[in-house]
Amino acid sequence: MQANKRKTTALKALAMGNEVVIVPGIFDALSAKIAAQAGFEAALVTGYAVSATLLGEPDFGLLTMAEMLDVTRRIVSAVDIPVVVDCDTGYGNPINVTRTIKEFERAGAAGVILEDQVWPKRCGHMMGKQVISMEENIQKLRAALDSRNDPDFVIVARTDARGPLGLEEAIRRGCAYKEEGADAIFVEAPRTIEELRQIGENVPGPLVANMIERGLTPTLPARELAALGFRLVGYVLTGLYCAAYALREAYTELRERGTSVALEDRMVWFGDFHTIIGLPEKMDLESKYRCD
Numbered sequence: 001m002q003a004n005k006r007k008t009t010a011l012k013a014l015a016m017g018n019e020v021v022i023v024p025g026i027f028d029a030l031s032a033k034i035a036a037q038a039g040f041e042a043a044l045v046t047g048y049a050v051s052a053t054l055l056g057e058p059d060f061g062l063l064t065m066a067e068m069l070d071v072t073r074r075i076v077s078a079v080d081i082p083v084v085v086d087c088d089t090g091y092g093n094p095i096n097v098t099r100t101i102k103e104f105e106r107a108g109a110a111g112v113i114l115e116d117q118v119w120p121k122r123c124g125h126m127m128g129k130q131v132i133s134m135e136e137n138i139q140k141l142r143a144a145l146d147s148r149n150d151p152d153f154v155i156v157a158r159t160d161a162r163g164p165l166g167l168e169e170a171i172r173r174g175c176a177y178k179e180e181g182a183d184a185i186f187v188e189a190p191r192t193i194e195e196l197r198q199i200g201e202n203v204p205g206p207l208v209a210n211m212i213e214r215g216l217t218p219t220l221p222a223r224e225l226a227a228l229g230f231r232l233v234g235y236v237l238t239g240l241y242c243a244a245y246a247l248r249e250a251y252t253e254l255r256e257r258g259t260s261v262a263l264e265d266r267m268v269w270f271g272d273f274h275t276i277i278g279l280p281e282k283m284d285l286e287s288k289y290r291c292d
Contacts, residue, residue: 157180
């Protein structure tokens, strides 16, 4: 519990700080370890990527809380950096949200993202989204805030209203969620740099920006987003898309050529991979407890 308290406090400090923070998307213990070793200060367990890697399915409301909890436990056990978890709509009404917060806090997450979509939800950059009323979501947000044991456990309120209801409504909701006590505000899927600017000028921070390559929102460098008023910048699918590209290239080459020789300069080597997953430390531990 004390270790998780340190993580929540560290994440809260990052969110409230003056420097822009890049948060990569992760989806399993291996991607989490690689992100931590790359030097990131925090990471996000993205439902889109977990749905893809765990189920082989799109982000279409198919992933359950139990599945997300299981992945979260594995990830937080593998790394020391704070981990934020995409908890979709909180998996139900305010009563369900109460349980969601308690379970993910207990699992070791440092924070969660909760959105105002109608369940079953879909990826924020897909068409056809619907949102519940702002008043209904405020009750869910209140339940989330009341349920956390650690006041530093970060609750990010996300609104998907830009798509179905327009930017003005999304800004109105972002302001209301911040006034209600959310730690950070995430207006999903603005369409232009001007829309990003309007969010930065009108919604109280700290603000979250979501960079999805070739999605609805312009993909900008973190420094430009910082100038627009954003502090937490998620590149949430970059790792997943690069991994999928590499797998497709590798398996196609192997199937067509019958050998992996041409791939050897594009892969991590046997010994290097063992370093990534911590084999040297396990070998040292084995030596420590060897019976000579």
